[in-house]
Amino acid sequence: MYIPTLFDVDEAHARIKPHIHRTPVLTSRFINSLAGAELFFKCENLQKAGAFKARGASNAVFGLSDEQAAKGVATHSSGNHGTCLAYAAGRRGIPCTVVMPRTAPQAKKDAVRGYGAKVVECEPSTSSREAVFAEVVAATGAEFVHPYNDARVIAGQATCSKELIEQVTGLDAVIAPIGGGGMVSGTCLTLSNLAPHIKIYAAEPEQADDAYRSFKAGHIIADDAPVTVADGLKVPLKDLTWHFVRNHVTDILTASEAEIVDAMKLIWKRIKIVMEPSSAVPLATILKNKDLFAGKRIGVIITGGNVDLDKLPWQ
Amino acid sequence: MYIPTLFDVDEAHARIKPHIHRTPVLTSRFINSLAGAELFFKCENLQKAGAFKARGASNAVFGLSDEQAAKGVATHSSGNHGTCLAYAAGRRGIPCTVVMPRTAPQAKKDAVRGYGAKVVECEPSTSSREAVFAEVVAATGAEFVHPYNDARVIAGQATCSKELIEQVTGLDAVIAPIGGGGMVSGTCLTLSNLAPHIKIYAAEPEQADDAYRSFKAGHIIADDAPVTVADGLKVPLKDLTWHFVRNHVTDILTASEAEIVDAMKLIWKRIKIVMEPSSAVPLATILKNKDLFAGKRIGVIITGGNVDLDKLPWQ
Secondary structure (H helix, E strand, O other): OOOOOHHHHHHHHHHHHHHOOOOOEEOOHHHHHHHOOEEEEEEHHHOHHHEOHHHHHHHHHHOOOHHHHHOOEEEEOOOHHHHHHHHHHHHHOOOEEEEEEOOOOHHHHHHHHHOOOEEEEEOOOHHHHHHHHHHHHHHHOOEEOOOOOOHHHHHHHHHHHHHHHHHOOOOOEEEEEOOOOHHHHHHHHHHHHHOOOOEEEEEEEHHHOHHHHHHHHOOOOOOOOOOOOOHHHOOOOOHHHHHHHHHHOOEEEEEOHHHHHHHHHHHHHHHOEOOOHHHHHHHHHHHHOHHHHOOOEEEEEEOEOOOOOOOOOOO | OOOOOHHHHHHHHHHHHHHOOOOOEEOOHHHHHHHOOEEEEEEHHHOHHHEOHHHHHHHHHHOOOHHHHHOOEEEEOOOHHHHHHHHHHHHHOOOEEEEEEOOOOHHHHHHHHHOOOEEEEEOOOHHHHHHHHHHHHHHHOOEEOOOOOOHHHHHHHHHHHHHHHHHOOOOOEEEEEOOOOHHHHHHHHHHHHHOOOOEEEEEEEHHHOHHHHHHHHOOOOOOOOOOOOOHHHOOOOOHHHHHHHHHHOOEEEEEOHHHHHHHHHHHHHHHOEOOOHHHHHHHHHHHOOHHHHOOOEEEEEEOEOOOOOOOOOOO
């Protein structure tokens, strides 16, 4: 298992810069007053293809040799990694296949196809997803770019907090949602090297709290097909992301479905951005753990904005 | 009638800088491909209090003498100017009364009260609004800050396109929604002085096209209580805004209700921002007048983000 280093992050940032946005950091005085802390929202929902995963996917795609690239790339993804790999493959002009749960939002399937990639549907469970994916790779010979358990992907995601600490000085902590742990691992990779005094929190739905239970147990616990409105956070940790989570995360906090939806609506209303339920989990956990964050300067990663506008969770 | 000058704009920008955001400019490759043009969205929905009107309101409030300020400010407004005047008054710590139509979105009434200002309701017509407002001013002695027909307000709004031409080079045109004409007048004031080669377009709902008809007729035509989803654009031109519109606007374009809602949803989906229907009118008119804008670099003012999330127009 290759553990990516700060060198890989710097290389990734140089490689992907033409293909990603340096996303803005937004704030809300009203939300700060609710939280009793200063929150800095790093808006990866405004990233290319609508999610931070454009960073990792672009790093993987643009790092391929021409020979590898000609066979294309493939992945399985509950949504944003698929869209973002399709985006990156489209930028390089190479084939891309994405295995997606048939229950994934229509907007996400459309987005993958919109970038010119092929969608292959599977059942909404980790086991089905992996079985269908194996068939795809056997048929195409495509390079597998895992959504998160991949050193190239983690080095790419790590560029997000690298930008964040350039944009906001004096942060006490950074908090990001955790599903498979790609963003959290990238955050750990950057901050443990460049700003080890900044605490790293991960936020997870109570109804998909496998990372929380893994963290408390000291080994990976994986659930098959958990149910949560935060549909980007259903996947389990893997060995590489577990390495970062175990060694560098201060704590994992959880929130209920209702708390997640309330936080999502609050961000839409006050920050005026369209973001998906997964991205609301950090704020939901901040608002229920005010003592932990009181008076602190907190970076909050808004991970993505790919939501089905016809099926909003408060309606 | 005092016509504000570029000197007033520079003075306004220096005065309001501590109280406003320099809002980001966002782009979408997908929307560019639909439009056949390069569109640069100046995101005043991300402005303080959720609208560009924080600029004009702040300029008026912070330009008052202490003696005037002690009596407070008052206005009538279909929404954002009221919220923004409440915001600015709150920042200075002075009283503020806002006369609003009883049919205005609950979110806008809540926002005004949230900044500590008083809401007085009127009927949803220009005539009722002006009558109720006269009573308020007589009772309080407050300084009237008109939503748009006010040199201080127009000089404040003018700072938006001043920023825009610093942020984006080589613009061929700028397009903004037109209701009373405050933003369009500010745009005219800045661009006619600093970049007179940039064409200025105004965009208006077909169902509230009084500015369009005024422009074609050569004199102000005012409708009482037009009906449109773009609720920020129901008010008529007045003498000061008419001066700028008549002398500096290249053309006024209109869009149907369905075209406005489609453009709104497109921006939410692709730019990932929460903005109100009024802000979608420019894109709606661009998409139906592609020949006019083909291959051009166009600044598009997203004027505000104060929408009721429980009553979205596509639901």
